[in-house]
Amino acid sequence: MSEENKKDPKPQIIPLPNGPYYHFTDFTPKEIDGIINSKGEKISNLKGTALCRCGASDNKPFCVGAHGQIGFSDRKETKGHLDKRDNYIGKEVTIHDNRGICSHVGFCTDNLPSVFKLGQEPWIDPDGASKDEIIETIKKCPSGALSYSENGEECRDQDREPMVTVSKDGPYFVTGGIEIVGHTKRAEEVSEEHCTLCRCGSSKNKPFCDGTHWLIGFEDNKN
Numbered sequence: 001m002s003e004e005n006k007k008d009p010k011p012q013i014i015p016l017p018n019g020p021y022y023h024f025t026d027f028t029p030k031e032i033d034g035i036i037n038s039k040g041e042k043i044s045n046l047k048g049t050a051l052c053r054c055g056a057s058d059n060k061p062f063c064v065g066a067h068g069q070i071g072f073s074d075r076k077e078t079k080g081h082l083d084k085r086d087n088y089i090g091k092e093v094t095i096h097d098n099r100g101i102c103s104h105v106g107f108c109t110d111n112l113p114s115v116f117k118l119g120q121e122p123w124i125d126p127d128g129a130s131k132d133e134i135i136e137t138i139k140k141c142p143s144g145a146l147s148y149s150e151n152g153e154e155c156r157d158q159d160r161e162p163m164v165t166v167s168k169d170g171p172y173f174v175t176g177g178i179e180i181v182g183h184t185k186r187a188e189e190v191s192e193e194h195c196t197l198c199r200c201g202s203s204k205n206k207p208f209c210d211g212t213h214w215l216i217g218f219e220d221n222k223n
Contacts, residue, residue, distance in 0.1 A: 011162045013051075013174065013197070014181040015207040018074050020050040020063035021172075021197065023164060051164070051172065055201035060220045061166045067201075077204035090126025093134055094149040096156075097124060102145040103171055103196040104211025112137040142173040143209065144191035157193040166223040171196040171209035183207060 014022040029044035037043055049062070053074075056066035066072075083100030095115075108116040115128035115137070126134070131150070138146045139158060147156035162176030174180070175194045196209040200218035203210045212218075 010177055012179045012181050018072055019067050021053050022048045023051055024048040053199050060222055074206050076206050088124040088126045092131040095124050095126045096147045098145045101143050103143040103209040104214055107140045108137055143196040144194055156191045169219050170213050172199055
């Protein structure tokens, strides 16, 4: 067996039907204390972490079963008509933008308003700042809505360790190529390395964030 095949699989996130996200980082079964089978043998199982995605847990980011109490539904309500890319061609860099997967966290408009112009059309000016400033800002985009091309070559992925970050009053920032099990990638030209997952419970594009947390005033005072 090659060294590559011996490597542990990347972590996975499994959105359970009308329930939490199960986050698995270790695929080696572990013995569970306090449980034995009829033969007196200890029982092993995978261990994961249940993360709230209904928005109602009082122990965020962890699930406490509130999804059942509030009748949480993971139904996807968007038809995906915005899930396409627009290209903004500049002198040194081309900016690619997919409004259909934007989580509206605002890193682009807050950090580089000379390029990302909130409330204007066209809302992106690819010559509004230096190439390095634009690239640095696009790399902060958590959802994968923004990417860029330089000298005809597109850059949309980064080399980061797998990580789930609980953002302040917003979605889960998922980086490092963690697989979202059971959900195909949105558009063809979408990063395999990062995405944002809804945790307010109200996105119309579940399990992905669509910025609704901002509209409904979602708050998490613990994280």
